[in-house]
Amino acid sequence: MEELVNVKGMVIKHSPVGDYDWVATVFTADRGKITAFARNARKPGSKLAGSVEPFCFGTFKLFAGRNSYTIVEADIENYFEGFRQDLEGACYGTFFLEIASFYTRENNEDKELLNLLYISLKALLNEKIGNNLVRCIYEIKALCIEGEFPGIPGGRKFLDSTVYTVNYIATSPLKKLYSFDVSKEVLSELEDITAEYRKRSIDKPLKSLEMLESLYNVR
Missing domain, CATH: 1.20.1440 (de novo design (two linked rop proteins))
Known part of the structure; x- marks a missing residue:
C-alpha cells in the first residue's frame, strides 16, 4: 500500500530512466538520502520538468511504496539558477x-x-x-x-x-x-x-x- 508523504529536501543528482522518466537522489531533512522516480518528467510540459534538477530545493510530495518513492508534486523554493x-x-x-x-x-x-x-x-x-x-x-x-x-x-x-x-x-x-x-x-x-x-x-x-x-x- 502506498503512502503519500511530504519531505523538505534538495536534489543531489538525477539520471534518465526509460524514455521520459528521471530517477533523482534527494537529500531530505527527515528521511536522509532517498531515491525517487519522477515519472514523465522529461516530457515537454510536464509539471515536474525542471523540478528534479541538481540544486533544486523545496518540498516534494511523494508516494512511498514498499521499495521506492515516486515524486508526485514539487514546490521548489530555490532553483539556484x-x-x-x-x-x-x-x-x-x-x-x-x-x-x-x-x-x-x-x-x-x-x-x-x-x-x-x-x-x-x-x-x-x-x-x-x-x-x-x-x-x-x-x-x-x-x-x-x-x-x-x-x-x-x-x-x-x-x-x-x-x-x-x-x-x-x-x-x-x-x-x-x-x-x-x-x-x-x-x-x-x-x-x-x-x-x-x-x-x-x-x-x-x-x-x-x-x-x-x-x-x-x-x-
Missing part, C-alpha cells in the same frame, strides 16, 4: 552535493546538514567571501555536524589565527559561518587542514573534487 552563469560556483556546489551525499544515509534525520548545505550554496553565490573559504568552512562544519570532527591536526604548528578560525567554525551556529574573511596565509592553512580531514574521513574518490583540482587548483 545563479549556477547556470557561474561555472566555478557550480563546480564548488557540485562538490558540496557530493560531500552531503557521502555523509547522509537513508532514513537518517539530518536537518542540520541539509541546512548547512543550503546556506553554503547561497554563500557561493553572494560573492562576499571567496569560494575556497566557503568550501573550507563547509567541510569543517559538516564534520562537526556528523560527529567526526577530529580537532586541530597534530604534528604541525599552525598560526594562532588559523586555530581560532577552525574553532570558531566548529562552535558557531550556522547563521554566523559566512560572516568573516581570512588572510591568504590562514586560508592556505585551512586548505591543508581540510585536505587532511578529507583524507581521513572519505574513503572513495570524489569526481567533483577531481574537477576542482584540475580547473581551480583546489587541494
Whole structure:
C-alpha cells in the first residue's frame, strides 16, 4: 500500500530512466538520502520538468511504496539558477552535493546538514567571501555536524589565527559561518587542514573534487 508523504529536501543528482522518466537522489531533512522516480518528467510540459534538477530545493510530495518513492508534486523554493552563469560556483556546489551525499544515509534525520548545505550554496553565490573559504568552512562544519570532527591536526604548528578560525567554525551556529574573511596565509592553512580531514574521513574518490583540482587548483 502506498503512502503519500511530504519531505523538505534538495536534489543531489538525477539520471534518465526509460524514455521520459528521471530517477533523482534527494537529500531530505527527515528521511536522509532517498531515491525517487519522477515519472514523465522529461516530457515537454510536464509539471515536474525542471523540478528534479541538481540544486533544486523545496518540498516534494511523494508516494512511498514498499521499495521506492515516486515524486508526485514539487514546490521548489530555490532553483539556484545563479549556477547556470557561474561555472566555478557550480563546480564548488557540485562538490558540496557530493560531500552531503557521502555523509547522509537513508532514513537518517539530518536537518542540520541539509541546512548547512543550503546556506553554503547561497554563500557561493553572494560573492562576499571567496569560494575556497566557503568550501573550507563547509567541510569543517559538516564534520562537526556528523560527529567526526577530529580537532586541530597534530604534528604541525599552525598560526594562532588559523586555530581560532577552525574553532570558531566548529562552535558557531550556522547563521554566523559566512560572516568573516581570512588572510591568504590562514586560508592556505585551512586548505591543508581540510585536505587532511578529507583524507581521513572519505574513503572513495570524489569526481567533483577531481574537477576542482584540475580547473581551480583546489587541494
